[in-house]
Amino acid sequence: MIEKDLVIIGGGSAGMASALEAHNQGIKSILILEKNPYLGGILNQCIHNGFGLHEFNEELTGPEFMTRFSDLIEKNKIEYRLLSNVLSISEDKVVTYSNSYEGLVEIKAKAIILATGCYERSPGAIQIPGTRPSGVYTAGQAQLYLNCYGYLVGKRVFILGSGDIGLIMARRMTLEGAKVLGVAELMPYSAGLNRNIVQCLKDFDIPLYLSHTVKEVKGKEQLSKVVIAKVDEKFNFIPGTEIEFDADTLLLSVGLIPNCDLISKLDISFSKTRGANVTQDMETDVPGIFSAGNVLHVHDLVDYVVSEAKEAGRGAAKYLNGKLTHKGHVYSLKPGYGIGYVVPQRIFIEDAGEQIILKFRVTRPFKDINIFIKENDNLIKKIFKPAIIPSEMEIVKLDKSLFKSLDNTIDVYVEEKK
Amino acid sequence: MKELICITCPRGCHLKVDDNMNVTGNFCPRGAKYAVNELTHPVRTLTSTIKTNSELNPRCPVKSKEPLPKELIFKAMDEINKVVVKLPINIGDIVIKNVCGSGVDIVATKKIDK
């Protein structure tokens, strides 16, 4: 059996960034496995700009951003295989993949980084009453067709869900001559970034219907009408609030789910994000198996995917160099009031570097709040936020010296001003 | 007093601009520049795709090298949709010079060989 120090599954931004970081840390036997015929992952279809402000201090489009990384992969001669679909990973880190030029291959890896991205919630996953006509797509599917093949899926479009991909597609399809009739969002606030509400909807006078969702779709073979209605706090339809649109297309932008299929059968625990629970080094419950990027928790910014992937790359290098001891004081992180999740879920304080990075999201929009990070009575950090929304992930970098090993849990919670 | 959301970066700061064009609420200097621009002559970077002569990669992504005046966005789209580029093409290659007389070029954002 072929052996590798580090096998990385997925050649998107997370996969490439973690490979480069591990390489920089001196790991030379690396293999990236990617099922598509190209590196770059989802960024291939994200032709809009807005990427790389943190990483490169310039505003790049998705393809430009990923090329910075794929060029470095080539330059550093990091090995990768395209069109290679990973079929399974075993607890003892045997990776099985297949492609048309090698057939079925098994590789024994000393460490693995899972960087398989996420998938979109599909029409089947959310139940819309009415007929099952054609003309219903996920926003990402429509993006792929339009941006990679030049095929516009419809002319009169309604969008369900105010996630960023949906907003970006509202603008993109408008530019290509489609009429976008509106965007409905179940929650009373948008799931997308503010900047996308402005530049994708307001710029083109596309209405956003908050606290609304699709009540019914009509049409025999082809979608012909979309009916939306307002919902109350319990998400029940309010009678008489229906609005009907003559639409031939319904795009769904209703959430992304980490693509954890490959590790779902391993002895690994999962968090609320539907990604694996990890340590400060992005290591899952199985020593030597790491996870980063959208497969760990869904990110809205590729820059954050990249920095997380670098942590995983460094973590894997530490593991391979015998520097992850899993000894000493260990904390578990507990999301408290107002906090949806915290990554990482565990911190081995002795293994951690000088800085410990926490990432979290709030459960709903808040104004004028303090966020507390505490172990027992030791206040590690208090952060004041004039305004905070779930779609913007918070990142806090904490000095290791702030941690006093007083307790086994660290609480992260919101306190509202009276 | 006008209120705006800065779209320069994903942070999306809430900006306030008074009658003398003094900007507050911006986390960084780019926000002030954005607010003044937005109230005098709003501009947007345009991204789209352009036809290629390839079957494997029928579309090449492009962008306006600099932001375009907002009112030219749809006219620029018309120009972009008229062009077919011949491969190979590299990042930064100009596909339309001085689009709609704006002084801004449309450039490729992906390297495609075949």
Ligand SMILES: Cc1cc2nc3c(=O)[nH]c(=O)nc-3n(C[C@H](O)[C@H](O)[C@H](O)COP(=O)(O)OP(=O)(O)OC[C@H]3O[C@@H](n4cnc5c(N)ncnc54)[C@H](O)[C@@H]3O)c2cc1C
């Ligand atoms: C549609 C969309 C729009 C976005 N827009 C923006 C934006 O405007 N600005 C911004 O900063 N961020 C944006 N993001 C967020 C950010 O760009 C992405 O989150 C980031 O690129 C994800 O990187 P990743 O490597 O985790 O996942 P991906 O890019 O999805 O990469 C995962 C890779 O793994 C491969 N893979 C999966 N399973 C297997 C398997 N079994 N075997 C082999 N390979 C496999 C896939 O083919 C893919 O190439 C967007 C995300 C999406 C989904």
Ligand code: SF4
């Ligand atoms: S003011 Fe600066 S930090 Fe705030 S959104 Fe604008 S560019 Fe971003």
